Amino acid sequence: MAPISESDDHALAAELATAAGEVLLGIRARVGHADGKALKDAGDQGSHEFLMAELAARRPGDAVLSEEGKDDPVRLGSDRVWIVDPLDGTREFSEEGRSDWAVHVALWERGRLAAGAVALPAQGRTLHTAADPAGARAVVTTGDGDSPLRAPAPEPGRLRIAVSRTRPPQFVQRLAELLEVKVELVPIGSAGAKISAVLLGDVDAYVHAGGQYEWDNAAPVAVAVAAGAHASRIDGAEPTYNQTDPLLPDILVCHPGSAPMLLAGIRDVKQDLPG
Ligand SMILES: Nc1ncnc2c1ncn2[C@@H]1O[C@H](COP(=O)(O)O)[C@@H](OP(=O)(O)O)[C@H]1O
Numbered sequence: 001m002a003p004i005s006e007s008d009d010h011a012l013a014a015e016l017a018t019a020a021g022e023v024l025l026g027i028r029a030r031v032g033h034a035d036g037k038a039l040k041d042a043g044d045q046g047s048h049e050f051l052m053a054e055l056a057a058r059r060p061g062d063a064v065l066s067e068e069g070k071d072d073p074v075r076l077g078s079d080r081v082w083i084v085d086p087l088d089g090t091r092e093f094s095e096e097g098r099s100d101w102a103v104h105v106a107l108w109e110r111g112r113l114a115a116g117a118v119a120l121p122a123q124g125r126t127l128h129t130a131a132d133p134a135g136a137r138a139v140v141t142t143g144d145g146d147s148p149l150r151a152p153a154p155e156p157g158r159l160r161i162a163v164s165r166t167r168p169p170q171f172v173q174r175l176a177e178l179l180e181v182k183v184e185l186v187p188i189g190s191a192g193a194k195i196s197a198v199l200l201g202d203v204d205a206y207v208h209a210g211g212q213y214e215w216d217n218a219a220p221v222a223v224a225v226a227a228g229a230h231a232s233r234i235d236g237a238e239p240t241y242n243q244t245d246p247l248l249p250d251i252l253v254c255h256p257g258s259a260p261m262l263l264a265g266i267r268d269v270k271q272d273l274p275g
């Protein structure tokens, strides 16, 4: 990646997420898959330490909220907070051959997400926000360069919904039956990999409920919004970040044209079945 201007937070997010991904690929190659726990721990820690050191050097005045760090309350009085998940999809990272794991780097600034990057190291690409006169745009960077990223519309009559492999929402099967389109549930690891799959057109929506934290969805939501996607809580509310309690348990990302149908369907199934 080209050297960046010190003031370009979009480029810094992309650079750091991509570089942390390279750290993780190195750890995966060195530690191997024989001891899954050792690999997960090495990945979480190695990527966290890399990102903390880089952010301290490159943005010394900013606060950081990392899944792997001790939560420092100083972030609650800070204008700028980097919200990072050094390794999202830790389980999938430890499984040989899987590419559904990610590095998330987001910047929250005075009440809103200002930049974000989701690196998919085993897929060789990073989805990220980029500076634009009309606000942020979204870009996917690969070894071949940059391409613009816009959330595609689903094919009429069908909807592929990405869900957690291990903790799908309780209501999602009922939702699939209730919607008046042909629904396919697609289990994928990592919130970042699932939201990237929506933006790349591999699936049409991501529905999650039952538990998640700000670091799991801040960077993917920043990219999704810049790519023109709908991103909200499952009741339609805007997700808010840098809260005292970083629990952010549910999220919906899809093409804006699918949002009314999905929000209405979720509302209907949740009346019968909480969770
Ligand atoms: N019910 C739940 N409670 C807490 N965290 C959850 C959760 N369901 C998913 N997550 C977190 O959301 C991320 C994506 O999950 P999944 O792959 O199941 O979709 C994972 O992050 P980590 O891998 O960083 O721990 C996972 O821990």
Ligand SMILES: [Mg+2]
Binding pocket: 067, 085, 087, 088, 089, 215, 216
């Ligand atoms: Mg995570």
